[in-house]
Amino acid sequence: MNLLSRMSRRRLLAAAAPLVLLAACATPALQDTAPPPIVFVHGNGDSAALWQTTLWRFESNGWPRERLHAIDLPYPLARNDDTKPQPGRTSTAEHMAFLRAEVEKVLKTTGASQVVLVGNSRGGNAIRNYIQNGGGAATVSHAILGGTPNHGVQAIKGFNEGSEFSGTGPFLTALNAPKNMAGDEVTGPVHWMTIRSDANDKFAQPDGRWIGLAGKPTFVTSEGPALSGALNVVIPRIDHRETSFSAQAFDATWLFITGRPSTTRIRPEERPRLSGKVTGLGVDSRDPATGSFSNNLPLPGAELAIYAVDPRTGERRGAAPTYRTTVGANGRWGPFEADSQTPYEFVVAAPGYATTHIYRSPFPRGSEIVHLRPERIAEADRGAAALVTMTRPRGYLDPARDRMALDGAPPPGVPAGAGVASAKLKLPTAAPRPVAAEFNGERVVGRPWPAAEGHVTVLELTY
The missing domain is CATH 3.40.50.1820 (Alpha/Beta hydrolase fold, catalytic domain)
Structure with missing residues (x-):
């Protein structure tokens, strides 16, 4: 199974x-x-x-x-x-x-x-x-x-x-x-x-x-x-x-x-076609203290590269990306024909943002809503050699309910109760090595990247 x-x-x-x-x-x-x-x-x-x-x-x-x-x-x-x-x-x-x-x-x-x-x-x-x-x-x-x-x-x-x-x-x-x-x-x-x-x-x-x-x-x-x-x-x-x-x-x-029963099993496709939108973060110029806020506006000119990675190590399979593009005015990218058994690293770069390395589990089916958003490095995080965030967009992290780990340990800063959807590691070194996010059977492995050079790692859970 x-x-x-x-x-x-x-x-x-x-x-x-x-x-x-x-x-x-x-x-x-x-x-x-x-x-x-x-x-x-x-x-x-x-x-x-x-x-x-x-x-x-x-x-x-x-x-x-x-x-x-x-x-x-x-x-x-x-x-x-x-x-x-x-x-x-x-x-x-x-x-x-x-x-x-x-x-x-x-x-x-x-x-x-x-x-x-x-x-x-x-x-x-x-x-x-x-x-x-x-x-x-x-x-x-x-x-x-x-x-x-x-x-x-x-x-x-x-x-x-x-x-x-x-x-x-x-x-x-x-x-x-x-x-x-x-x-x-x-x-x-x-x-x-x-x-x-x-x-x-x-x-x-x-x-x-x-x-x-x-x-x-x-x-x-x-x-x-x-x-x-x-x-x-x-x-x-x-x-x-x-x-x-x-x-x-x-x-x-x-x-x-x-009125009928269903299956909750996701039936895989052989060659899923992926596409989506690259969006950014807004800043309230009248109140800079509020910081960034999310929006779903396109981020024209953002560059996207997709790499197939090894599921055990997060290391890229080959030096060249399997897909590369610069998004236009509508922010859309794709389509990209994926392999349903292969995990991917999505690298998003845009002026004013950190180069964001997003690692995802394999895509069993195609999707037109694989939306991507580059991150910004907060002032409080600038002393770290590398930053790795574990995030679960479709649910929260509950230590009392879920089996989870980030880099082999309980995710830091996750309180009791289902109240936060992400956890962040501040690593003392950016030396290349596997870093894994694990949650109730799903495992996403990525690599740390040097924060001093404007890079961040995101391990994004799908389920």
Whole structure:
């Protein structure tokens, strides 16, 4: 049994109990010969790239690739106060307008009359806003919200109520207003489902530890993502991002949409074709103290080289890259025909950034959302000979739950609970050697590069 099969089996067994209950509540099986298009909406500060494994699982169950659409909000971070313009951030109205335009494009391209919307975290806010206030009740058949803070990350009266994540603020108060005599918080005739953790979502906690209010009550519980009138699914031990990107979340989503069981196994392709976008980091010039913030804008002129590497050592297989390009105005790169058994090193170089060496596991299937972002070296890290970051974009690192290591030791700076998604090593030497990131059976091996010459290493986990 290969790595993907072992991981999928463990996750499927863990999710079996809640999914038995879900099967009785799933919407009727779809009868159309052409499945409806699905639009995937990422969360706060994230990108379409996080849906990669979810798309692979849909494809592995027969969903046509051309009817799966993961969108990129150009400025994915929410404003601190939704009513006040803020450079590099979007309001709830802007977020909803972008989603509506994307849905209209998908409907026009596919000829479908309705779409399915699947959102993670803040993406669910845009979905709810679009369905309730933007005409989406007519164009959306199903809405699936993973980890969306539907009742806020905090519900403290009078505290930061301008934020879209305030449970007592005007945005969520309006969305949660009862829609009928039963007190439903969802807008019909859409079929609604929420997915949440039992107690492991950092943004659905009674204590404000993860939102800068340690020791103070948030007046939010693990039930915060649930909505009256929706099918509310609870999957034990998953974290905030796993409410959307885990195998268990896919299983629940597929069953809800189709009424049929699925496989969570990712079926490999012989020659996967990869492509994506190179994006950068913005800086708020009016408040430099805030530092960099993520965006999904293209980074024209960035140079990308891809090397096949040895899975045991991270060493390049040959001096020449297997692919090289300079990205144009749209930031796109590819396609690159990969080998499904080979791990790769993606090297991204751009003015104003560190040359970033991103090591990834083999790609079992093709993807058009292999997005890449070069890093910047923080002032606090400039004394290190080499910098190696272990990162898990589709989930968090939980020492109490996960088996993990970075360079053979527990990842530094990872506290108890599923609250951080990365760990960084500051090495005293940049001597070439293997450095491994290990997480629940996945192992990514890279090499350190000299920070003094403007290089950093990223070991990016896929699962």
